[in-house]
Amino acid sequence: MSRLRRGQVKIKTGPIVLLLTIGLAIVVTSVTPRVKEYLRTRKKESEVEGTSATGELKKALRIAGDPWSGYYIFRSEKFRSQLMASKVRYTYKEELDLAKRFEGLAKGEVDIAVTTIDGYTVNGTKSDYPGVITWVIDESYGGDAIVGSEKVQTLDDLDALPDLPRIAFAEGYPSEHLLNAMMTQFKKKVKPVPVASSKAALDLLKTGKVDAAVVWEPETTNAQKEVKGCRVLISTRDMVEFIVDVAVVSRKLVAQDPDLVEEALRAYFATLKYYQKDPARMTEAIAQDAGVPMETAQKIQQGIRFVNLPDNAFRWFGVGGPDASEKVSRIVQETIEIQRAQSRLTANPLKDPFSIVNRTILERAMKGEEGPLAKKFTTPVKSPEPTPEKPVAYRELTPDEWERSEKVGTLDVAPIYFSPGSSELAKDDRDFIDDVAKKISPYPRLRLRVIGHSSPGGDAKASAALSEERARVVAEYLGKAHGLTKARVQVLGKGGMAPLPRKPNEPTRGYQARCQRVEFILVSLD
Structure with a gap:
């Protein structure tokens, strides 16, 4: 009998070998189909990448938004083709829940979330503001309005009603911010009636269940046609820099791949310029995208003021010299003040409004308009000088x-x-x-x-x-x-x-x- 070294145990190996052989056979039998399927799938993907444009797309960009016509540029094939020219794969996801849109930024599932400033300040708190406002998309110009019934022809008429006035609004949308501003600036006590959409708000007004409604186009136009004596009490046409749509870019993406962010920005403004050269083309695109008649699409388009690249830099972010103006941080602060006044925010969630604003990407884009990055795009991105801001001229009235x-x-x-x-x-x-x-x-x-x-x-x-x-x-x-x-x-x-x-x-x-x-x-x- 052989001696065992210290710590050794003598084991009969025959049964173990048999067990291992049987186990291996079972594993191979069960795994082999999966392995084969994986190899077939990977081979197919390799063939697709090797024989199509898919393999040429080196980066991916994911944007989340909603059906608002102001975001049409992001849904357009022109924008997609601009990104493909820069070898960027692109997806646009509709997410109606703003809080989830920003959670996507925080989790790394979304690269850019499009939203209004008021939407970000109040809904970004849950995810600790995971992105930065990098450019302004558009400003509402009459697209959002408060409309009154026959017995409410002015905002002051709300005070004359026997009961607390009921106003329907789409909860979580810019409608809510417009209603909050009206209650704050004109000190109106009302009973807000939250609903799911602008159309739902109009439906309540049509049936007499509310005294007024906060709506956007096409409901603003439809309300005046379909509700007897209906009148626009106040709209964003009367206001400036109030409901502002912005692109909120993931902080992680800005830090790790600023080139991709700049490519997205350039593709966006090249596409915007393409449509602004031909407003009729834009109207047709909005009509098709929203599924509305051309006449309605024109109304929608009139209620949106898109902001081009130079105006973004010079008029909104303070980029471009000593005469440039910075508005975004001020609007963020004013928005928070209104939301606090109406208890949408209990405290100021931002120590500094600049903490959710980024200027560096715009600075890069403006400095490199003629650089190698700009030459990647099929449509030249160079834009005209910033639009001069003219004060409103008031003529004498009789x-x-x-x-x-x-x-x-x-x-x-x-x-x-x-x-x-x-x-x-x-x-x-x-x-x-x-x-x-x-x-x-x-x-x-x-x-x-x-x-x-x-x-x-x-x-x-x-x-x-x-x-x-x-x-x-x-x-x-x-x-x-x-x-x-x-x-x-x-x-x-x-x-x-x-x-x-x-x-x-x-x-x-x-x-x-x-x-x-x-x-x-x-x-x-x-």
Whole structure:
């Protein structure tokens, strides 16, 4: 008998060999079909890659969005062909849930999410803002609106309803932000009625279940046709830089492959330029993409203002010299303020709005417009100079034109009171008027009616003159301190003809002081 070394155990090997042989046979029998299938599949893929354009596409780009016509460029074959020219494989995924869209960025399943700024600020919190705003796609110009029923012809009519007004809106869409802004800037108390879509909001208005609805095209046009007495109360045509669509790029992609991000940006703007050269082609493409008639597609197109490459750099991101302006971070901050005012955000989620903004890709693109990267594209990407930003020119209106102007709503501002018989502004009053200037800044297409009031009683003629003088003093301060042109402002004095309701047991002196006030009403000539 042989001796075993320390730690060795004598084992009979025959049974083990037999067991291993049987086990191996079982494994081979079960795995072989899978292995064969894998090899066949891989061989087929290799053949496809070797004999088609698939093998030439070295990178992949995944974009998530929704059916909004402003995102059509990303769905177009022209955009896809631009990327293929740069050997980039491309997919566009529709994801209606914004939070999931941004979760895709965080998980590395999406490279670019297209969204509105308000959509990102409120829904990006759940995934800790996994992307950066890299370029502006478009700005809504009348595409989104609040429309009222026959009994609601102005925003102030909402206050006159016997019950809390019900307003339908598409939850999670820019409609919600427009409604929040209206409630904040005009201090309206309403009962929001969340629905799934713009069409669903219009359906509730048509059946009389709500007093107003927040909609977008084509429902904005359809509402005025299909609902008796329906009127647009306010729309993004009256506003600027409010509902802004942007491309949010994965932070990881920006850090690891900025060339791919720049290629995507260049492909996008080359495609946009292709369509902007022929607006009729764009209308036809939108009609086909949205499945609507050409007339409706034209309305949709009129409600979208696309932003080209130079304007992105010079007007929105502050790239291009000392005269360039940076707007994106300001809009982010203003958006968050509105969302906090309506409790959509409980606190400011961003210490610095620039933390979700990236300028470097635009800087690279602008510096390299004639460089080797630009030459990869079939359509030259070089764009004209930035579009000059012209201030709105207000012509003088006749008294009849002012009379015909349509009331939009009364701004929510701190009351400006005057001492009895005085039209002199106190320092606190100037601070309140500064707030007025801030609140009207999003509405450059609307005019301002400044109305002075005095307490009831006394000489009617003298009261009217004093109240008009008070309104004039306020309007002049707006002009000197904030550049409001005279042609934009109508000054009126109502004297004691429109006193405030008196509170129960309110002392006479306090009531009369409260009636000596100035109010601010936005009006439209459309």
